[in-house]
Amino acid sequence: MKFKNFKILISFLLLLFSFGVISDNGNTKKIGSFEKWSVYAKSKDLCYMVAQPDKSEGDYTVRGRVRIVVYRNNRENQNKNAVGIDFGYSFPEKSKALIEIDNKKKFKLNTFGQTAWTGSKVKADRKIIEEMIKGNSLVALGKSKRGTKTKDVYSLGGFAKAFNKIQNYCS
Numbered sequence: 001m002k003f004k005n006f007k008i009l010i011s012f013l014l015l016l017f018s019f020g021v022i023s024d025n026g027n028t029k030k031i032g033s034f035e036k037w038s039v040y041a042k043s044k045d046l047c048y049m050v051a052q053p054d055k056s057e058g059d060y061t062v063r064g065r066v067r068i069v070v071y072r073n074n075r076e077n078q079n080k081n082a083v084g085i086d087f088g089y090s091f092p093e094k095s096k097a098l099i100e101i102d103n104k105k106k107f108k109l110n111t112f113g114q115t116a117w118t119g120s121k122v123k124a125d126r127k128i129i130e131e132m133i134k135g136n137s138l139v140a141l142g143k144s145k146r147g148t149k150t151k152d153v154y155s156l157g158g159f160a161k162a163f164n165k166i167q168n169y170c171s
Contacts, residue, residue, distance in 0.1 A: 035155065035157040036157055047170035049166055053068075056152045059149075060150065069086070082117065083118060090113060091114070091144065092145050105131045116142065
């Protein structure tokens with residue numbers, strides 16, 4: 001395995017671990033709500049913020065969990081903040097999802113299972129978060145393994161305050 005692929009695999013496993021930790025609500029405490037964004041802490045090292053879409057479109061009958069998560073993990077030295085989106089369906093292998101912020105800035109995300117994320121691209125996470133802080137809405141576009149296209153619209157109202165909260169709490 002090439003070193004680059006190994007690095008991507010390790011980054012992905014760390015992201016999955018983080019989402020696994022996030023889904024275990026046993027030791028999680030809510031530390032704030034800011035409009036559409038809820039903020040949680042597992043510890044002083046791991047905080048995250050979550051939002052559900054305001055609107056979802058697509059020709060589907062059932063979808064799993066649909067949400068956007070921004071987390072801060074002080075246990076990782078390379079990438080303290082990351083963005084991930086649960087689409088609620090499986091993606092085809094090696095596919096991409098797309099997010100658009102205020103119909104201006106577009107970013108392609110890697111997919112795996114039912115999640116889209118930036119992979120090990122620390123600069124991409126930073127740029128996406130910077131645009132989310134300035135923005136009003138985020139549109140997530142994906143296409144399932146079965147070929148169903150979806151469009152989820154998220155409000156970015158309260159995002160800047162929620163992000164500030166996880167930055168300050170998990171410092």
